[in-house]
Amino acid sequence: MASNPTEHGPLISAPSGDTLFTARPRRNTKVGLDVLLTKASIDFQNLTSERDDPLLTQNLEALRESAGLDAVVIATFDEAHKSIEHVVAASGLFATFNPIVFHGEPLERLPYLRNKLGHLRIVEIRDTARPRRELVPEGARFASLHIGAALIVGVAIQGRVQAFIALCSTLPRDSWDANLHLMLKLLGSSYSSGIERLRYQQHFHQIEERNELALHGANDGLWDFEVDAQKTWFSPRWKAMLGYSDDEAEPLVDWQQLLHPDDTVRVSTALRDHLSGKEPLFESVHRLRHRDGVWLWVESRAKARLDEHGRARRIVGVDLDVTERKLYEEALFKEKESAQITLQSIGDGVITTDSKCRIEYLNPVAEQLTGWRLEHAQGRVIDEIYRSFHEETCEPLENPLAVAIRRTRAIKSVRPTLLIRRDGNELYIESCASPIRDGAGNVSGGVLVFHDVSESRELNRKLSYHASHDILTGLVNRREFESRLERALKSAKAREASYALCHIDLDQFKIINDNCGHSAGDALLGQVGALLKSKIRWRDTVSRLGGDEFGVLLESCSLEEAVRNAEMLREAIRNYKFVWEERTFRLGASIGVVPVSPENEDVASLISAADSACAAAKESGRNRIYSFQENDIDLMRRRREMQWAARINNALEDNRFEIFRQVIQPLQHKEAHGLHYELLLRMRDEAGKIVAPDQFIVAAERYGLTPNIDRWMIEHALRWLVSEADEREKLELCSINLSGQSLGDDKFLPFVIDHFHRSGIDASKICFEITETAAIASFSQANRFIHALKELGCRFALDDFGTGLSSFGYLKHFPVDFLKIDGSFVKEILHDPIDREMVRSINEIGHLTGKQTIAEFAENVEIIEMLRSIGVDYAQGYGIATPQRVMKLASGGEAF
Numbered sequence: 001m002a003s004n005p006t007e008h009g010p011l012i013s014a015p016s017g018d019t020l021f022t023a024r025p026r027r028n029t030k031v032g033l034d035v036l037l038t039k040a041s042i043d044f045q046n047l048t049s050e051r052d053d054p055l056l057t058q059n060l061e062a063l064r065e066s067a068g069l070d071a072v073v074i075a076t077f078d079e080a081h082k083s084i085e086h087v088v089a090a091s092g093l094f095a096t097f098n099p100i101v102f103h104g105e106p107l108e109r110l111p112y113l114r115n116k117l118g119h120l121r122i123v124e125i126r127d128t129a130r131p132r133r134e135l136v137p138e139g140a141r142f143a144s145l146h147i148g149a150a151l152i153v154g155v156a157i158q159g160r161v162q163a164f165i166a167l168c169s170t171l172p173r174d175s176w177d178a179n180l181h182l183m184l185k186l187l188g189s190s191y192s193s194g195i196e197r198l199r200y201q202q203h204f205h206q207i208e209e210r211n212e213l214a215l216h217g218a219n220d221g222l223w224d225f226e227v228d229a230q231k232t233w234f235s236p237r238w239k240a241m242l243g244y245s246d247d248e249a250e251p252l253v254d255w256q257q258l259l260h261p262d263d264t265v266r267v268s269t270a271l272r273d274h275l276s277g278k279e280p281l282f283e284s285v286h287r288l289r290h291r292d293g294v295w296l297w298v299e300s301r302a303k304a305r306l307d308e309h310g311r312a313r314r315i316v317g318v319d320l321d322v323t324e325r326k327l328y329e330e331a332l333f334k335e336k337e338s339a340q341i342t343l344q345s346i347g348d349g350v351i352t353t354d355s356k357c358r359i360e361y362l363n364p365v366a367e368q369l370t371g372w373r374l375e376h377a378q379g380r381v382i383d384e385i386y387r388s389f390h391e392e393t394c395e396p397l398e399n400p401l402a403v404a405i406r407r408t409r410a411i412k413s414v415r416p417t418l419l420i421r422r423d424g425n426e427l428y429i430e431s432c433a434s435p436i437r438d439g440a441g442n443v444s445g446g447v448l449v450f451h452d453v454s455e456s457r458e459l460n461r462k463l464s465y466h467a468s469h470d471i472l473t474g475l476v477n478r479r480e481f482e483s484r485l486e487r488a489l490k491s492a493k494a495r496e497a498s499y500a501l502c503h504i505d506l507d508q509f510k511i512i513n514d515n516c517g518h519s520a521g522d523a524l525l526g527q528v529g530a531l532l533k534s535k536i537r538w539r540d541t542v543s544r545l546g547g548d549e550f551g552v553l554l555e556s557c558s559l560e561e562a563v564r565n566a567e568m569l570r571e572a573i574r575n576y577k578f579v580w581e582e583r584t585f586r587l588g589a590s591i592g593v594v595p596v597s598p599e600n601e602d603v604a605s606l607i608s609a610a611d612s613a614c615a616a617a618k619e620s621g622r623n624r625i626y627s628f629q630e631n632d633i634d635l636m637r638r639r640r641e642m643q644w645a646a647r648i649n650n651a652l653e654d655n656r657f658e659i660f661r662q663v664i665q666p667l668q669h670k671e672a673h674g675l676h677y678e679l680l681l682r683m684r685d686e687a688g689k690i691v692a693p694d695q696f697i698v699a700a701e702r703y704g705l706t707p708n709i710d711r712w713m714i715e716h717a718l719r720w721l722v723s724e725a726d727e728r729e730k731l732e733l734c735s736i737n738l739s740g741q742s743l744g745d746d747k748f749l750p751f752v753i754d755h756f757h758r759s760g761i762d763a764s765k766i767c768f769e770i771t772e773t774a775a776i777a778s779f780s781q782a783n784r785f786i787h788a789l790k791e792l793g794c795r796f797a798l799d800d801f802g803t804g805l806s807s808f809g810y811l812k813h814f815p816v817d818f819l820k821i822d823g824s825f826v827k828e829i830l831h832d833p834i835d836r837e838m839v840r841s842i843n844e845i846g847h848l849t850g851k852q853t854i855a856e857f858a859e860n861v862e863i864i865e866m867l868r869s870i871g872v873d874y875a876q877g878y879g880i881a882t883p884q885r886v887m888k889l890a891s892g893g894e895a896f
Contacts, residue, residue: 060090063187067180071168073099074191077161081114083107096170097146109141113164119156119192120185125149127172142168149173151180153188157195165191220318221298227312241298241321243291260287260295267300275304275312282315285322297323348451349429352436355445357382357402369429369452371422386448389418391428401448404433408443416453428454459837470544471824471835472522473529481543481551485596485603488553492596499596500562502552503610504532504569507588507622509548512578518827518859520580521548527578528587535572536565547694551610559595559627566591566625574623588623590614644699647685648709651696656684657712659720663881664735664854667868674732678769678876679717680883681709681737706739707748713737714752718759720886728761735767735797740774743781749788756792764793767818771799775814786815797854802842811849819846821872823857829866840870847871 060072071091078085083106089099107114112135117123123138125131126149131139142150151167165188167180221238225231236246242258259267263286274282282302287295302317349366353359359377362385367373370385377385388397397417404411416428431450438444468480476484488499506528513521525548532542532550541553552569554562573589592613600606609628617626651657660680683691700706717736721728742748756763768789775782775798786796797818798811802825811819825838839855846853855867858877867875 056088057090059187060088063183064090064092067167067183069167070095070170071097071099071166073102073166073168074155074163075102075105075166076163077107077114081107095168097168099166099168101145105141110138112138113152113154117152117154117161117164119154119161120188121154122181122184123150123152123154124176125152126175129172146170149176151176151184153184155188155192157192158199163191220320222318223316225315225317227314238319241296241319242288258288260289263287271302274302277310282317288319296321297326348449351382351386351401351448351450353382353401353446353448355405355443357399357405357446359385360445366450369419369421369427369450371425382448386450387420388429388431389420391416391418394418400431400433401446405435405443405446408435410434416457419450427452428457459841462834463838463841466834466838470529471828471832473526473544475529475533475550476541476543478543478545478551481541481545481553482603482607484541485553485606488555488596489600489603489606492600493598495598497556498558500554500557500559500565501594501596501606501610502554502562502566502569503545503592503594503607503614504550504552504573505590505614505618506548506573507590507618508585509587512580512585516580516583522828523580524578524587528573528576531572531576532569535569549614551607553596559593562593562595563625563627566593570623570625590617590622591625592617593625593627644696645703645705648683648696648700648703648705650686651683652708652712657709657716658682658684659713659717659886660883661734661886662876662883664733664874664876665864665880666873667864667875668871668873675730676733676874678735678737679713679886681713682885701739701741704741707742707745710738710742710748711751714755718755718761721761721765722759728765731765733767733795734765735769737769737799740771740778743770743774743778743785749785752789753792762793763789764795767795767797769797769799769820770816772801772822783814790815800856801846802838811845816851818852818854818874820854820856820876823855823877826855826857826863826867826877827859830862836866836870839867839872843870843872 056074060074063069064072069092071089073087073089075084076086077083083104084102085104087100087102091097091099112123116134123135125135125139125142128139128143128147128149147168148171149169153165154161155163155165157163165184167176167184221241222235223238224233234244239246256264256268263284267284267286270279270284271282273279282304283300285297285299288298290296298319299322300317300319302315304312305314305316307313346363347365349369350361350363351359351366351370352361359380359382362370362372362374362377370377372385382401383399386399386401388399389395390397400411400413410432411434412432413430416430419427419429421427429450430453431448433446433448435443436445436447468476470477485501488497491497492499506524509521509524512524525544529542529544529550532552536542536552536554539555540557541555543551543553545551552565554565557565570589570591573587576587578585578587592610592615594606594609594613596606600609613626613628616628617624620626658681660682661677662680664676664678666676680693681697682693683696685691697706700709713736717734721731721734770782770786790796795818796816797820798814798816799820800822801819802822819842821839821842825835825842828835829839830836843853852873854874854876855872856876858864858867858875858879860879863877864875864879
């Protein structure tokens with residue numbers, strides 16, 4: 001370094017006040033490597049601090065002097081690599097810059113040094129005013145600090161560049177000596193090694209200190225067994241726990257000698273399981289002998305260290321004295337019965353009394369339900385606190401806890417009772433009372449557990465409403481309508497009043513439903529239902545019979561008046577404008593009108609006559625009224641029956657039925673062992689077009705053809721499974737629908753059993769679906785059919801469950817495996833809380849009776865997620881998969 005200013009020209013003043021040399025480049029001086037090694041120590045292995053270590057400064061100063069440099073700088077980065085955290089430097093007396101200014105320097109000003117600098121990678125800047133393109137930011141920053149040239153090396157510590165070392169010159173250089181390159185790399189390597197060594201020393205010191213403190217602070221006794229040396233080390237706490245002093249020799253070589261004889265086999269087995277790899281830890285609770293001969297209960301955990309051959313080299317374990325805990329467990333066992341009864345009642349109201357029914361305790365729920373605080377109720381007779389009455393007659397009831405104590409057995413309420421709170425409000429509750437016995441078996445008191453069922457009772461009331469009303473339109477449903485029609489028919493036969501029945505079918509509904517979607521169709525049905533209800537008298541009844549069909553029962557109405565009323569309804573529908581998404585639709589209606597006369601045999605024939613009259617209105621050109629007399633109705637019915645019977649029989653003979661399948665997806669578990677789907681039947685008409693299932697299925701049921709269709713379905717479904725080995729291997733469960741008429745056919749059950757035997761199909765892969773209404777209508781036949789096929793392994797599902805609701809009482813007697821929740825509840829589950837509670841209730845009832853649930857009409861992801869959150873097991877619908885045609889049918893093969 002030039003220490004004489006006159007060698008390079010006059011001095012000039014820098015803006016900072018420091019003195020700068022003129023910018024004339026310095027002549028390069030060759031510095032021998034041996035000179036550097038002799039004059040400068042580069043050994044950082046004995047550092048005691050990463051920052052202000054004298055050895056660090058000493059090495060840098062020695063290097064600066066021996067190399068003739070203006071400054072040597074070590075800059076370390078912060079942990080986030082955002083700035084220079086610390087600077088150690090050695091500067092010459094006449095240096096025109098202070099390297100300490102690098103402290104806190106943002107690394108964004110030095111992008112190359114932050115992002116590109118590698119370990120022991122040399123970066124050379126000969127002239128900071130004219131650096132290489134990638135070093136322009138660094139050159140500018142160094143130049144701003146009056147550094148003319150720099151030689152920089154990156155330093156990685158523990159695999160990450162965390163510092164750089166720079167040799168700095170005030171003036172630019174023509175080149176940097178190769179020996180300085182080498183020396184800088186040696187310096188960087190030594191510094192990295194020294195810092196890593198220092199950090200490891202600090203880390204090991206912390207671990208050693210932590211272990212020492214933990215050993216003294218823990219209440220566990222530690223032992224360490226070296227297998228090869230057969231030597232055991234025991235911690236002071238372990239020795240003290242077993243009665244040995246800390247300074248005496250090890251108590252014994254084999255600690256197993258301290259084991260209680262009754263525990264030896266169990267402990268040895270657990271230790272062998274761990275050493276063999278069966279268990280990750282050795283864990284045991286056993287007894288050890290204290291030095292004075294008493295037995296202590298200890299909880300022991302240990303871990304073995306194995307060599308490369310799987311043999312144990314060392315076993316380290318801890319023992320904790322749990323003798324006191326064991327004594328408490330024995331004492332608590334005496335209170336087990338009382339504690340269990342109370343703990344099981346945490347979610348409900350709980351009242352405990354003595355043997356004379358005086359209050360001892362009320363939990364917070366009981367306080368809330370009765371309105372009594374514990375401090376006010378204690379010592380009072382339970383009849384003052386818990387006053388129950390009959391829910392219908394309001395007669396006072398004997399307290400159930402007094403009955404349970406008197407009879408010395410548990411008493412559970414058969415039906416909800418009325419509880420009068422302290423403030424006079426009423427609750428409907430269910431209760432269970434049990435006596436509490438002491439150790440000798442004598443009754444020492446009692447516990448009364450009760451909960452509020454007011455909401456569920458209200459839900460039952462709503463269920464009763466929905467049992468008689470259509471969910472979508474709010475009108476009475478078909479079942480309730482038929483019940484009222486039954487009463488009207490009895491009245492007509494008794495000549496008490498005259499009635500008329502109208503059957504209304506919307507003409508343009510399918511067009512709107514197909515073009516605008518199911519949501520539009522549902523909205524239309526709701527609006528039409530409200531329109532019809534607004535046009536009839538208060539004593540008349542309008543009902544949604546299903547789909548887009550409505551029924552109107554007109555009371556005290558002649559046939560002529562009924563036709564006029566029907567015309568008024570038709571005109572109201574024709575003038576109604578249905579608006580959906582800025583599109584306007586006009587409607588039409590075909591109406592069939594029949595009188596309710598004494599000549600009608602029953603409700604079914606009356607509805608069939610009205611249906612035939614409506615069909616005649618459609619065949620006559622739609623949007624009109626047709627009124628049939630009895631003879632006309634019989635003629636039309638016979639004609640339509642013959643037409644449908646012929647079409648269905650022809651389809652069976654021509655093999656114009658096809659099988660589709662629709663996937664049923666599990667909701668509560670992702671893994672699936674195979675495919676689960678339902679087989680669906682489709683019929684093609686004479687022109688090859690698919691006939692809507694509702695058309696031919698309803699017709700087939702009406703004319704007694706469903707057993708033939710069911711036979712066709714079973715034969716071809718089993719034939720297809722036999723012919724497709726891949727399908728059989730992937731199949732988990734295949735569902736097939738059966739009609740109620742087939743259940744009543746004595747020859748159908750032998751037919752099914754015979755086809756199972758002849759096909760060889762695993763019957764456990766087949767699930768038969770029976771509609772709820774069919775199962776209830778033919779309860780005994782359905783039970784016989786189900787039990788017979790369950791012996792083969794078949795499974796069963798109740799289809800369209802929830803539409804009848806009366807089947808809840810039958811459900812526990814039906815040995816079915818699945819409940820299929822009717823789609824009418826599912827499709828509005830996101831928007832209608834009643835539908836959501838219906839689905840939730842059906843799901844819970846199904847699970848309580850040991851059955852899995854399947855929700856139909858799962859149209860989108862939101863419905864599927866809602867069903868999953870409710871706990872429904874499976875879902876089926878267009879949101880899961882659309883029905884797919886089974887492409888390969890064994891139609892040409894031989895029958896089984």
